[in-house]
Amino acid sequence: MIVAAIGARVTAMRRWLVISVALLASCVDHDASELQHWKTLTCACQSVACAEAMMKFLPPGKSNHRTQAIARDMLECVSKLYAAERPSTNPDDVNARTSGP
Numbered sequence: 001m002i003v004a005a006i007g008a009r010v011t012a013m014r015r016w017l018v019i020s021v022a023l024l025a026s027c028v029d030h031d032a033s034e035l036q037h038w039k040t041l042t043c044a045c046q047s048v049a050c051a052e053a054m055m056k057f058l059p060p061g062k063s064n065h066r067t068q069a070i071a072r073d074m075l076e077c078v079s080k081l082y083a084a085e086r087p088s089t090n091p092d093d094v095n096a097r098t099s100g101p
């Protein structure tokens with residue numbers, strides 16, 4: 001009688017385990033993981049041209065708070081590249097001058 005009760009509990013726990021795994025697997029955000037991959041590639045670029053080329057290949061997907069946060073981080077990487085390639089507007093910057101007075 002005790003063995004039958006333990007067996008019934010184990011069977012019920014197996015069912016809950018299978019249901020839990022199925023629910024967790026369906027909650028994975030594939031769009032966010034793919035966008036994270038593209039963010040890594042884009043942020044690894046050393047030039048604006050490379051980053052813009054990576055951005056052109058972005059796959060369309062659903063927008064949610066996770067994908068928006070990843071896209072924001074990606075755009076921050078691109079803006080840093082733009083800032084690095086922008087010429088200096090400081091008149092006192094010796095490196096920015098090409099010819100002396």
